[in-house]
Amino acid sequence: xxxxxxxxxxxxxxxxxxxxxxxxxxxxxxxxxxxxxxxxxxxxxxxxxxxxxxxxxxxxxxxxxxxxxxxxxxxxxxxxxxxxxxxxxxxxxxxxxxxxxxxxxxxxxxxxxxxxxxxxxxxxxxxxxxxxxxxxxxxxxxxxxxxxxxxxxxxxxxxxxxxxxxxxxxxxxxxxxxxxxxxxxxxxxxxxxxxxxxxxxxxxxxxxxxxxxxxxxxxxxxxxxxxxxxxxxxxxxxxxxxxxxxxxxxxxxxxxxxxxxxxxxxxxxxxxxxxxxxxxxxxxxxxxxxxxxxxxxxxxxxxxxxxxxxxxxxxxxxxxxxxxxxxxxxxxxxxxxxxxxxxxxxxxxxxxxxxxxxxxxxxxxxxxxxxxxxxxxxxxxxxxxxxxxxxxxxxxxxxxxxx
Amino acid sequence: xxxxxxxxxxxxxxxxxxxxxxxxxxxxxxxxxxxxxxxxxxxxxxxxxxxxxxxxxxxxxxxxxxxxxxxxxxxxxxxxxxxxxxxx
Numbered sequence: 001x002x003x004x005x006x007x008x009x010x011x012x013x014x015x016x017x018x019x020x021x022x023x024x025x026x027x028x029x030x031x032x033x034x035x036x037x038x039x040x041x042x043x044x045x046x047x048x049x050x051x052x053x054x055x056x057x058x059x060x061x062x063x064x065x066x067x068x069x070x071x072x073x074x075x076x077x078x079x080x081x082x083x084x085x086x087x088x089x090x091x092x093x094x095x096x097x098x099x100x101x102x103x104x105x106x107x108x109x110x111x112x113x114x115x116x117x118x119x120x121x122x123x124x125x126x127x128x129x130x131x132x133x134x135x136x137x138x139x140x141x142x143x144x145x146x147x148x149x150x151x152x153x154x155x156x157x158x159x160x161x162x163x164x165x166x167x168x169x170x171x172x173x174x175x176x177x178x179x180x181x182x183x184x185x186x187x188x189x190x191x192x193x194x195x196x197x198x199x200x201x202x203x204x205x206x207x208x209x210x211x212x213x214x215x216x217x218x219x220x221x222x223x224x225x226x227x228x229x230x231x232x233x234x235x236x237x238x239x240x241x242x243x244x245x246x247x248x249x250x251x252x253x254x255x256x257x258x259x260x261x262x263x264x265x266x267x268x269x270x271x272x273x274x275x276x277x278x279x280x281x282x283x284x285x286x287x288x289x290x291x292x293x294x295x296x297x298x299x300x301x302x303x304x305x306x307x308x309x310x311x312x313x314x315x316x317x318x319x320x321x322x323x324x325x326x327x328x329x330x331x332x333x334x335x336x337x338x339x340x341x342x343x344x345x346x347x348x349x350x351x352x353x354x355x356x357x358x359x360x361x362x363x364x365x366x367x368x369x370x371x372x373x374x375x376x377x378x379x380x381x382x383x384x385x386x387x388x389x390x391x392x393x394x395x396x397x398x399x400x401x402x403x
Numbered sequence: 404x405x406x407x408x409x410x411x412x413x414x415x416x417x418x419x420x421x422x423x424x425x426x427x428x429x430x431x432x433x434x435x436x437x438x439x440x441x442x443x444x445x446x447x448x449x450x451x452x453x454x455x456x457x458x459x460x461x462x463x464x465x466x467x468x469x470x471x472x473x474x475x476x477x478x479x480x481x482x483x484x485x486x487x488x489x490x491x
Contacts, residue, residue, distance in 0.1 A: 045460065205444050205460050263441045300440065 004176045005239040005246040005402070008087025008232030010079035010187075011342055013329045014050035014225055018082055022229075022329075022339075023346045026354040027375045031328045033211050033223050033358075038193045046207045050225030050330025051193060068131060069144055070109030075228035075335070076141030076189035077148050084149060087232040088244060089183065091149070100181040101142045101155035102172040103230075104164030104188030106334030107197060108138035114194035138334075141189045141228070153181060159334065162294070164188050166337035166387035166395035169231065170253035173397070176233045187338035189228030198224070204263075206298050212331070214295035214324035215302050215370040217361035222296045225330020229338035231345075246402040248345040251382070252281025258392025265301055265388055270294075270308035273394035274384065278312075281398040283382060285313045288320065288398075290353055290383040292344045293370075295324020296331055303365035305386065321378065323371040327357035337387040341397055344385045348401035351379045404477050411453060412473045419449045432468040450476060456483055 011018065014032025015025035025032065035041070036049040052075070057066040060078050069077070089095070112135040116128035134140065139157035146155050154175070158168045165188025172186035192198075201207050201224060208221035239246055254276030258269030278285060294305055310317045325343045332339055347353050352375050359372035385397045409429055417424045420442055427436065433443065443466075447458050450472070456479045466472055 203444070203448060205447070205463075209460070261439065261441070264439060 002177050002179060003236030004173050004250045005234050005236045005244070006231050006248050006250065006345055007234050007239050007244040007246060008083040008089070009229070009247055009342055009345060010082030010086065011227065011229040011339065012052055012075050012078045013227030013229070013332065013339055014052060015329050019086070019342070022342065023350065025328060026325060026343055026346065027350070027352050029328070029355040029357045029373055029375055031211065031357045032225070033330060036193060039195050039198060044198055045202050046209050048208070048211060048223055049193060050223055050332070052227055068135065070112045070135040070140060071191035072105060072109055072189050073135070073140040073144045075191060075226070076103060076230070077144050079187060079189065079228035079230040080145045080148065080185050083185065083230040083232045089232065095183060096150050097152050098182055099151045099153045100172060100175055100184040101145050101151055102168045102184060102186045103142040103145070103157045104159070104166070104168035104334045104338065105138040105141055105157055105190055106159060106161050106164050107190065107192050109136035109140060110192055110194040110197045112136050114196045117196070145185055160393045160395070161389035161391055162331065162333055162336055163387040163389035163393050163395040164334035164337065166341065166385065166397055167255065169250070169338065169341055169397060170255065170395055172233055173250045173253050176235060182235065182238065184233040185230055186233060187228060187230035188335040190333045190335040191226045192224055192333055193226060208297065211358050212297045212327050213358040213360060214293070214297040214327050214356050215363060215366040215368070216359045217363040219297040219299070219302065221298050222326070222331045225326070225332035225336070227329065227332050227339065228335050229342040231341070248348045248402050249400040250397060251400045252277045252283065252398030254278070254280050254396045256394045258394070260392055262392070263390050265304045266392060267304045267307040267311060269392055269394055270305060270386070270388050271311040273388070273396045274308065274312045274386065277384065277396035277398050283398065286316050288313070288382050288384055289378070289380040290344070290347060291320055291322045292340045292347070292383065292385045293322050293324045294386045294388045295326055295356065297324070297326065301388070302363070305388065306366045306368055309368060317368065320369065321353050321371055321376065322368045323354055323356045325354050327359070328354070337385065337395065340387070341385045341399070344383050344399050348380060348383055348399055351377055353378050353380065404473055408477060409473050412450070412476055413469065415449045415453050416446055416469065419446045427469065429469050429473065434467070454480060456480060
């Protein structure tokens with residue numbers, strides 16, 4: 001078994017176009033939630049989202065290449081480019097042949113699909129654009145990353161709603177740990193701001209009409225987000241040998257299924273995923289100091305997650321720092337766990353625990369130390385990143401600060 | 404509140420939840436009928452279609468039983484017809 005180092009990080013989100021901007025916003029407790037600009041919201045019950053403001057492909061892709069890529073796939077490649085450059089990896093033919101790419105995405109190229117369906121259903125046209133399928137498919141992010149770097153090893157996409165990227169990163173972690181691959185690019189990407197998808201979220205009545213206030217008594221639901229975060233994973237010894245900068249280490253991964261309800265979360269299922277991750281890491285609950293929570297700010301998630309954390313950590317739950325960075329980067333669905341894993345990596349690396357922004361009122365059902373509104377300086381050795389998806393599919397990553 | 408409205412509300416709920424019509428009465432509580440939060444969201448969707456109304460999230464937060472649902476629908480129908488009259 002190899003130890004697994006994170007040697008490269010990349011991100012594009014409502015908090016900025018790269019990791020430095022992302023880290024700065026988190027450390028300032030600055031939220032990227034604002035009125036939605038890319039879609040007309042006059043017929044929607046909610047108006048706010050966490051978009052990549054003013055995004056255009058122009059600085060990133062030439063027009064012809066962009067023709068083949070939905071916004072979500074563009075985000076994936078942008079984040080992967082930053083992560084690979086940051087890692088300083090030197091490509092060899094052998095590395096290209098064995099490197100893995102594992103991405104998460106929940107809804108794939110929804111903007112593209114929406115346009116195509118609008119053409120046939122609403123406008124009555126008899127044909128949709130021939131690139132609708134290759135732009136919509138959820139694996140397009142992984143495919144475009146493979147073409148970007150000429151990587152010909154195992155590459156695939158995992159779709160488990162809000163846990164997608166956590167399952168992807170966990171799988172990549174296990175592949176590097178086992179020696180199945182010598183390098184993995186992994187994370188998630190999403191761009192869900194199409195009118196049809198926004199309407200579908202509206203119908204579920206879980207989106208906040210104002211902002212995202214995780215764990216706060218006056219929370220009114222989630223806020224959708226978009227973007228991508230990607231990590232480069234390598235065996236610890238190989239990373240050390242080539243003198244790479246190690247941002248943090250992944251030391252455990254756990255999963256569970258609620259086998260309960262298609263949308264109602266289960267404290268039991270969430271607790272089993274956390275326990276499974278701790279077991280995989282061979283850690284005692286008391287060794288964890290920070291949890292980046294799933295923390296959607298829906299009425300159901302936050303008390304359930306609090307109960308799950310209390311069940312796993314017992315008295316130690318009172319000493320944990322727990323925050324939901326969804327209050328800042330929004331709920332980016334299949335990219336969310338990647339943004340949150342990155343936020344956890346940065347917390348360990350920089351010694352700054354990100355806050356839960358927009359917090360205003362304590363809720364007795366969410367009685368954890370949620371780092372309200374202001375980041376906290378703290379050197380932490382071990383942290384969890386929680387993801388609990390619709391469909392009851394849970395995934396938890398365990399991270400360790402690099403020495 | 405008219406019987407007709409009550410019956411329509413009950414029918415929407417029984418049809419959506421796929422339970423016998425006679426198992427639902429004006430006195431039924433959602434919890435008795437096994438209606439969870441996702442069922443409730445589906446019932447609201449069906450109710451909006453049945454009565455051609457829009458039910459705001461804030462209106463439904465406290466609704467726990469069929470009587471409250473009927474009262475809420477009636478209130479929205481009255482507001483709708485008042486709005487239509489105002490336009491005449």
